[in-house]
Amino acid sequence: MKLSTYEPDALQPGARRLSYGLFCWLNRHTTVLRAIGALLRRWPAIGGRFGLVARASAVKDVLTRTRSFSNTAHAANMVSGDYLIGMDPGPTYTADRELVHARLAALDVPNASDEEAKRRIEILARTGARGFDLIEGYLMWVVFHAMKPLFGSATDAVVAGSADPSAQAAVDEGLQRQYMLEIRYVAGQLLAGSLATLELRRRAETCGDALQARIDRVSGPIGTAWGVKSASEDIERNAVGLAWISHPVTVQSGALAVQELLGRPQVYEQLWSRARSLGDRVWTDAGFRKDVRDHMLELMRFRPIFPLLARDVPRDTELQTGARQNAKCPGGGKVSLLSIAALFDPSVDRDIGRFCPNRDWGSDDPLRYLMFGYGYRQCPARDHAVEILTSAMIGLLTLPRLQLAREGKAITYDGPLMLSMRMRIT
Ligand code: HEM
Numbered sequence: 294m295k296l297s298t299y300e301p302d303a304l305q306p307g308a309r310r311l312s313y314g315l316f317c318w319l320n321r322h323t324t325v326l327r328a329i330g331a332l333l334r335r336w337p338a339i340g341g342r343f344g345l346v347a348r349a350s351a352v353k354d355v356l357t358r359t360r361s362f363s364n365t366a367h368a369a370n371m372v373s374g375d376y377l378i379g380m381d382p383g384p385t386y387t388a389d390r391e392l393v394h395a396r397l398a399a400l401d402v403p404n405a406s407d408e409e410a411k412r413r414i415e416i417l418a419r420t421g422a423r424g425f426d427l428i429e430g431y432l433m434w435v436v437f438h439a440m441k442p443l444f445g446s447a448t449d450a451v452v453a454g455s456a457d458p459s460a461q462a463a464v465d466e467g468l469q470r471q472y473m474l475e476i477r478y479v480a481g482q483l484l485a486g487s488l489a490t491l492e493l494r495r496r497a498e499t500c501g502d503a504l505q506a507r508i509d510r511v512s513g514p515i516g517t518a519w520g521v522k523s524a525s526e527d528i529e530r531n532a533v534g535l536a537w538i539s540h541p542v543t544v545q546s547g548a549l550a551v552q553e554l555l556g557r558p559q560v561y562e563q564l565w566s567r568a569r570s571l572g573d574r575v576w577t578d579a580g581f582r583k584d585v586r587d588h589m590l591e592l593m594r595f596r597p598i599f600p601l602l603a604r605d606v607p608r609d610t611e612l613q614t615g616a617r618q619n620a621k622c623p624g625g626g627k628v629s630l631l632s633i634a635a636l637f638d639p640s641v642d643r644d645i646g647r648f649c650p651n652r653d654w655g656s657d658d659p660l661r662y663l664m665f666g667y668g669y670r671q672c673p674a675r676d677h678a679v680e681i682l683t684s685a686m687i688g689l690l691t692l693p694r695l696q697l698a699r700e701g702k703a704i705t706y707d708g709p710l711m712l713s714m715r716m717r718i719t
Contacts, residue, residue, distance in 0.1 A: 353660070356670065371483065
């Protein structure tokens, strides 16, 4: 379902700007969100009255009751049309899910992500750069190259937006960058949600239309690359969805994790020194890789890209918030899940507020991955994304020490998205 920007806005312009500003501010200040989450965990009945869920047990409960709490809550923010993440179970959902699993099986991670991370780091070393943009100069490319098999032989056609071989031959980094910006704003609308200002929504819709048109022109090559003969509308829906859902979220998650790491100088120093002592073995030492992966997960726990998730309530039901009485959820309403509060629920571990990459999560291990959702609707690319970001992090650890750039603003934001993050190599 695609909403038109030209519908009268239910919110006053000032109220929209204010609530959106507050939303973005909270996204950047997750400690405040965590503090609110702690209050709602302590008094779950209060949250329950407003459809807010914070305890780990309650968040898991909602996310596993997929028929009572529906993913269609995402649909209104999917500006380029319907896709798996916003669908209810059914034949289309099942077929699309199979397709995404087949495409993910074609990825060659961590080899491809290691390769691109090494390549980018070598360029920085060769040119003697004293600084670079973490997003535009590094993460974007590591993720792009790792994800190439999603479109396989049709990648250049998708980037060029043309089935014409001469247009595909002209694909260079400039065009690739252009494509990545387009999908970034489409994905951005899913993060910004219904509070986004109308200007932002319009920009996302324009990019969503452009993405649809681009894919429409190359559904033939995509079908060939995927080896499927399904109707072109099925190919288009999946290709459009895969384009925006895969790349931008992974890049943003990587940037958030690096920001969190740099805010923890001792943790960074420890990892960096280990990387240094490993020398050439930094890419092959399995113990180090596992440790960096554990760090990556812990950094993502502190800075999840989706600190909140929403669900539609199709018909009257109740949910167990953890209070003595269940909260009523009237049909037609919504519930909001504070995943970030569940990730820090002390019922899992009394010491859960501490940064501890080696924590033994025991039987709660699946909760550790809550930044990817939970249960059947969890992100199918979870492990691939963690591997790609682990490669990216190992690459960064092989550089001389890193800091955020000092002159001017190091990080530029665009709503809840980070557009650029300028780094200084010291
Ligand atoms: C660090 C990177 C990523 C993060 C943090 C992430 C996060 C998430 C989350 C939280 C959900 C569940 C949303 C919900 O339950 O409402 C989800 C679903 C999904 N993700 Fe990811 N994701 C990432 C990367 C990717 C990539 C690379 C792909 C591409 C292939 C992908 C494809 C999907 C799909 C298709 C779904 C919908 C699954 C369903 O509804 O059954 N994600 N992701």
